[in-house]
Amino acid sequence: MRRVALIAAGLTRFGIRQATYRELIQEAGKAAFDSNKNVSPKDIEGFVLSSVFPERSAFQSHVACLAAESLGVRPRKLFGRVENMCGSGIVAIRTAYTAIVTGLADLVMVVGAEKMNVPVPTEAALNMITGLDRDWEGSYGLAAPPMFALSAQAHAAKYGTNEEQLSMVSVKNHNHSKNNPYAHFQKGSTMEQVMCSRMISTPLRLFHCSTMSDGAAAAIFASEERAKGLTDKPIFITGTAQAAHGYAVANFHRDLSHWPALKEAANDAYAMAGIGPDDIDFAELHDCFSIAEIIAYEELGFCEKGEGGKFIEQGLSDYGGKVVVNPRGGLIGCGHPLGATGVAHATEIFLQMRGEAGPRQVPGAKIALSHTNSGPGEHHILIFEKGF
Template identity: 35%
Template sequence: MVGDKEQVMMGQKGKPVFVVGVGMIPFRKPGASEAYDEMGGEAIRLALQDSGVDYEDIQQAYAGYVYGDSTAGQKTVYKVGKTGIPVVNVNNNCATGSTALYLARQAIEHGIVDCALAVGFEQMNPGAIGVMFTDRPSPLQDFEIACDVLVGNAEVPMALRFFGGAGLSHMKKYGSTLEDLAKIRAKASRHARNNPLAVFRNEVTPEDVLRSPAVWPGVMTRLMACPPTCGAAAAILVSEDFARRKGLRRDVVIAAQAMTTDRPDTFEAHDMMNLVGYTMTKRAGQMVYEAAGVGPEEVDVVELHDCFAHAELITYEGLGLCPEGGAQKFIADGDNTYGGKVVVNPSGGLLSKGHPLGATGLAQCYELVHQLRGTAAARQVEGARIALQHNLGLGGASVVTLYQSVQSGQPAQAL
């Protein structure tokens, strides 16, 4: 059962919240994009166009980014117009975009506003991500100390050590292999081939992935890691009353959402899987399933946080898409793609679509909304009715969101 603390993390059940508009620009390699405010402004305009909402009707905005100065959210929102509304800047590492979505959803669910904007953007530099401020304690200091004890390899970039170490832990416990990880990466490329907004649309085979340069011999090759990416995405959320008054679509509802952070077992388990959010993900997923009254076996399509192929593999199990230790069979049986049990990352995921940190959670929202509307073109998952989103940030936060399509005339409360 969901307890009091979990209800706070998930939010008390209030008004239904509908996603009425989504916008996303093509993701680009660093140096090939416009500035962050131009990207974010365009994503907002696309979401407005998609929704039919007037910009002046937006009552609050939540702007997510990781690499940027304070009030970059205002700079971005002002590209569309200055209406005097509250603009909240959000930074929650790689879970930033979905954290902005979480805050916008809360504001509507609890009746604070009727129409809110969540926008995420990132203007990244080439190369592996790292700590920006070296004159003060890193927020990941405790995680890095634990990682050093568990896997060492200080010469490997930080994020690669974390997620490579988690993959290595799964290999040791359950027998997963580099070949399994290569199949995940190849699957991402097949899906991204049909996504005109993805940064990488070239298809690769598992053999290509295994032949790419080793960044950690026996644990990870270069193609198993997502690329640094620039981009932006946005979503407009409204209450049911607002949608009715304005004559807006009400076909995609947020049925449940949860955000979790670390508990002591992140460190006390002495397991790299826990250190990169496995238990956070598991708790958030369980809360969402219970709140929505559905099980993982009922989910049709998933956008999950595959910053590395290793992260996707362990998240299959964390979200209950397969049993613990069952990821290898799940992959071998093709249950993670079209024709299988659930289609995972039809967008191409972070591995192929790209990972502009602040935008990622909202890009996931963009994909799933189109899947539930039936407007995902060549990526469409046939008959998609229930969609699950998972976004993870080290340090840490896990946000899991469950969306449902609403048939015409069906009351959202019945979901």
């Protein structure tokens, strides 16, 4: 099987941005080309755009062609848009990966972009509900915060996971994003601030939630052969997997403290890469809500099932612990422009592997895992290894 390398990456600052949808794409695309001067737009053979609801939030559809044109890219071997809710970015990267592995293309650009704060954030909340089962759940108020709150309640009831432990995830990720000039939030936070923030959906408070951000990220992938002429620092995708157990919360699983689809995907990705959870140096995990990071520790095998609360409490997911989780600040610290998030994981992995992450550098980073979910029943994973 042909190997696939990440050879360039860049992103915009995440936040409430005045920039238009097109401008965000241009900013991220330029940053990716600036990161590797051996690649120019005319070289790109394939182009995949990850974007969830530009029709609603940027009043624009047919966006893959718009994005490619905005960057001066004229793809002729692979082309299109991917929408898979919050997991879209990794699904787009897997699309590029598959095309390169099969020989359909040698050089593919992936861009993730979302404009969430147009016209007003409350509109973004309504938009978000379009990603849930409209007939049976979304229209009755089962938006993302209550959906993940159900997991937090089940985890608390079964394993005793408490509000302090949920809050430690938020404090860690806010303190990481303090060192990230591209993050939505850069002031850090304290336990008091998190635990006194207003209740959104019991037990999840404001600071336990990711926020609505505008932003874009871009990454360029090449076959191993093509990468040789373009970089001496390739980062290879060595494992990848997905699993989906269902759409409506009421249908896919009875015990919301367990996310078996994530465990299944993790095991497949580890097997493909020929590694185990203990080999991961750092992980970009989908902390859309702090409980999601705690459950991910468990299902990814960083700790035993039910021990996720203790894992954060003991500092095992921070610098100096077992595996550094979310060094860029996660979704809680960076914000979550849906289509951009999975691609932003790749931009962080690009910087970390090259030793260019500044004050948030993970010492000796060689193997990284990227995980996004599209709800508790649907998970996407990539494993990256430093190839130099």
